[in-house]
């Protein structure tokens with residue numbers, strides 16, 4: 176797996192972390208702040224920085240690289256497709272795109288139709304347009320919810336710091352407290368197009384709703400003919416131990432009218448998908464939405480490879496088992512700065528008793544573990560589904576030292 180070749184286009188450049196970070200700050204918009212590391216290579220659960228430092232990747236590039244880095248099947252799929260036919264636009268079809276759509280429909284609903292995008296936010300834009308086509312003016316979203324940064328996705332995203340600099344946003348959106356079925360029931364009426372919910376709120380800190388909430392949301396939306404739109408961009412595609420939460424063995428199977436996917440869908444190759452079932456599948460008509468890159472055959476074949484490997488290697492079950500191992504191991508530490516661990520499968524939040532999560536994440540990085548702090552009291556772990564027991568245990572062993580250092 177070693178590769179001595181200089182990546183194309185970088186020949187001769189000084190690529191030390193310090194130099195690249197300086198150039199980054201000069202040339203990149205400051206949206207992401209100063210990067211903490213410059214990475215140059217990854218294999219499996221490991222990545223290396225430009226100065227040779229090695230890390231255990233417990234974040235998967237934000238729940239994306241489910242099969243780890245440079246997975247042979249994904250690499251082969253991308254290489255073979257780009258070398259055969261890399262792009263045709265949506266004037267035309269490719270077998271890869273149709274096959275991936277069929278697989279996704281199989282996880283969701285036999286009546287579902289698929290619209291492919293390049294990202295999660297765009298998948299939600301597509302769903303937003305489906306919702307608008309009901310002709311109903313209102314959309315109910317959740318407090319604490321995150322759905323992306325384009326204007327439509329931002330309109331259903333709750334965080335004021337993300338929204339306010341860009342107002343006015345598309346209208347008709349109202350927020351109710353996440354997990355509050357009574358509040359949802361009061362908000363939904365015959366003028367509601369859709370209710371959009373994350374089965375677990377990832378960016379909000381791996382917040383899980385009370386048991387029964389998704390089923391209640393299904394019942395309420397059905398009663399009023401509103402669409403139930405589950406944003407499974409972070410939770411879906413095996414991350415939580417099943418393909419989707421909507422027809423799940425690990426979640427309560429509720430069914431939905433719309434599901435949006437991205438992140439883990441093609442193991443790191445950019446792709447998103449909006450799936451709509453039943454009458455919702457027919458709402459976007461010819462010419463009413465479009466994309467140049469969406470459904471690109473390289474991304475689609477990468478997605479098919481990811482699905483095949485997850486099935487072949489039993490990684491849904493592994494996600495359940497290892498997520499439990501992580502939760503049990505961290506809980507058993509009995510550390511006074513750990514309150515509890517929440518989440519499903521390999522999407523886990525370690526909830527701390529103090530606002531030290533960013534400092535702990537920094538200490539972890541220095542110690543060779545990639546995690547992040549979606550909020551000041553929560554550490555997020557979303558390791559590749561291929562991670563091993565020993566790697567999980569290694570992090571658990573290191574955690575007390577990281578917590579004490581912060």
Ligand SMILES: *Cc1c(COP(=O)(O)O)cnc(C)c1O
Pocket residue numbers: 294295296297299321322323324373377378406407408409437438
């Ligand atoms: C990451 C995320 C998005 C946005 O996806 P992008 O690919 O970053 O546009 C939307 N919804 C949820 C739940 C997410 O976790």
